[in-house]
Amino acid sequence: MTIGKLSAKAxxxxxxxxxxxxxxxIGVGAYAAYFADRALPRTTVAGQSVSGQNRDEIAQxxxxxASHASINxxxxxxxxxxxxxxxGIAIDTDATLDDxxxxxxxxxxxxxxxxxxxxxxxxTSRDDAAAQALTQKVSASVxxxxxxxSIQFNEDGGAFSVIEAQEGHSVDLEQLASACDEAAxxxxxxxxxxxxxxxxxxxxxxxxQQLADKANTMLEIPVSITxxxxxxxxxxxxxxxxxxxxxxxxxxGAGGKGAAANTGALDVTWNEKPVRAWVESTALSTNEEPTxxxxxxxxxxxxxxxxxxxxxxxxxxxxxxxxxxxxxxLKDGTAYEGDFDYDQTEPEFTxxxxxxxxxxxxxxxxxxxxxIDVDLSNASxxxxxxxxxxxxxxxxxxxxxGWETVTGTFRIYLKHQDQMMGCSPGYxxxxxxxxxxxFHGDYALHGAPSRSxxxxxxxxxxxxCVNMPVxxxxxxYNWAPVxxxxxxxx
Numbered sequence: 001m002t003i004g005k006l007s008a009k010a011x012x013x014x015x016x017x018x019x020x021x022x023x024x025x026i027g028v029g030a031y032a033a034y035f036a037d038r039a040l041p042r043t044t045v046a047g048q049s050v051s052g053q054n055r056d057e058i059a060q061x062x063x064x065x066a067s068h069a070s071i072n073x074x075x076x077x078x079x080x081x082x083x084x085x086x087x088g089i090a091i092d093t094d095a096t097l098d099d100x101x102x103x104x105x106x107x108x109x110x111x112x113x114x115x116x117x118x119x120x121x122x123x124t125s126r127d128d129a130a131a132q133a134l135t136q137k138v139s140a141s142v143x144x145x146x147x148x149x150s151i152q153f154n155e156d157g158g159a160f161s162v163i164e165a166q167e168g169h170s171v172d173l174e175q176l177a178s179a180c181d182e183a184a185x186x187x188x189x190x191x192x193x194x195x196x197x198x199x200x201x202x203x204x205x206x207x208x209q210q211l212a213d214k215a216n217t218m219l220e221i222p223v224s225i226t227x228x229x230x231x232x233x234x235x236x237x238x239x240x241x242x243x244x245x246x247x248x249x250x251x252x253g254a255g256g257k258g259a260a261a262n263t264g265a266l267d268v269t270w271n272e273k274p275v276r277a278w279v280e281s282t283a284l285s286t287n288e289e290p291t292x293x294x295x296x297x298x299x300x301x302x303x304x305x306x307x308x309x310x311x312x313x314x315x316x317x318x319x320x321x322x323x324x325x326x327x328x329x330l331k332d333g334t335a336y337e338g339d340f341d342y343d344q345t346e347p348e349f350t351x352x353x354x355x356x357x358x359x360x361x362x363x364x365x366x367x368x369x370x371x372i373d374v375d376l377s378n379a380s381x382x383x384x385x386x387x388x389x390x391x392x393x394x395x396x397x398x399x400x401x402g403w404e405t406v407t408g409t410f411r412i413y414l415k416h417q418d419q420m421m422g423c424s425p426g427y428x429x430x431x432x433x434x435x436x437x438x439f440h441g442d443y444a445l446h447g448a449p450s451r452s453x454x455x456x457x458x459x460x461x462x463x464x465c466v467n468m469p470v471x472x473x474x475x476x477y478n479w480a481p482v483x484x485x486x487x488x489x490x
């Protein structure tokens with residue numbers, strides 16, 4: 001073979017190789033362009049192929065798969081079914097598609113997909129409220145939930161009593177959660193049969209009884225506080241608020257799972273806040289505000305007399321210390337007897353101007369003030385305006401022995417031009433009575449037309465009323481309005 005022939009063969013071989021490479025380049029380019037916006041070959045989502053599908057096609061497929069997937073739970077023959085949505089599972093389509101198309105941006109990744117496979121996990125989110133609702137729905141098919149032993153205060157008995165613990169039934173909710181996770185991962189229906197599980201209470205009746213016994217012992221500790229006059233003690237209902245009971249339901253939880261199930265740490269303690277509140281409220285109830293007194297003054301402002309001394313005020317000054325002492329005694333389990341101590345507040349005084357010359361009268365009237373002097377010693381009635389006599393003395397007859405006329409300072413509160421008096425059981429008379437001015441209870445100033453003489457007292461007197469001549473009683477009736485002061489005295 002000649003050199004010329006060899007060169008010709010080599011040239012043709014080179015041309016063929018270059019042609020093949022050109023075809024390959026063109027093919028690769030066409031492949032890369034086709035899969036620029038399509039899922040690469042050998043790509044699956046949750047185990048199902050999506051190769052060659054665009055975003056819309058894959059999204060539609062995901063939604064269809066999700067819509068057909070469900071969780072079917074059977075408990076003791078009762079079936080509870082829920083869609084993924086009802087189970088609180090939502091498909092994040094955009095995030096899932098982003099994962100599917102993440103390699104598409106690289107030509108090398110597109111080419112390598114010819115030789116490797118890739119399964120993309122579905123991106124999901126969980127609605128805790130919906131998931132909890134499904135859990136409760138499944139749990140509701142269980143006939144008897146566990147009941148932890150507990151304590152309650154009975155007002156009728158004035159003591160703490162126990163609500164007995166009760167064994168219950170539950171289901172393995174972890175299996176339910178796993179089934180929901182599997183349905184979300186595979187977008188397939190999950191059928192599970194959950195057996196009922198016997199659940200023993202964590203807080204037994206015995207534990208609750210021990211706590212109730214301790215609370216009742218605490219309840220019986222004697223407590224009293226005195227203000228020097230009265231003694232105050234809390235009743236059983238009040239004391240029950242002083243006792244802090246542990247949260248037995250929290251201690252038990254769902255069969256003790258994931259809860260503070262250390263029942264050995266459960267205890268009954270004193271609740272400081274309501275103890276202090278009772279001491280403070282009791283102290284406040286014993287406090288007395290001062291009441292203002294009244295000093296009568298003349299026209300010059302000189303004090304003539306103390307008409308009303310007023311009343312001192314008293315305020316507890318050691319409520320905090322009493323509360324501290326009480327709490328210390330309670331924690332020691334000993335009886336407590338406390339004493340309130342008080343600060344005294346002197347009363348303030350107002351002044352009341354009286355008429356000049358009224359200082360020596362039985363009633364120190366203001367200038368021009370109308371008042372009536374009923375003098376039982378000399379059997380007379382005198383009308384005053386300020387310190388000036390405007391009528392009288394008018395002779396009268398007061399109550400007879402055993403029916404004495406009341407004494408004191410009063411005000412006219414009711415008036416009748418006339419009425420029949422004594423016309424009721426217990427009275428031995430029934431008499432027409434004119435010009436009646438009542439000043440205290442059944443006591444009145446009134447005319448006595450049946451009497452022929454006045455200005456005396458003793459046997460033959462009235463039944464307590466002030467009997468007056470008709471004209472004198474009429475004058476008093478017309479002159480003295482309701483509210484007029486009446487001073488009856490010896």
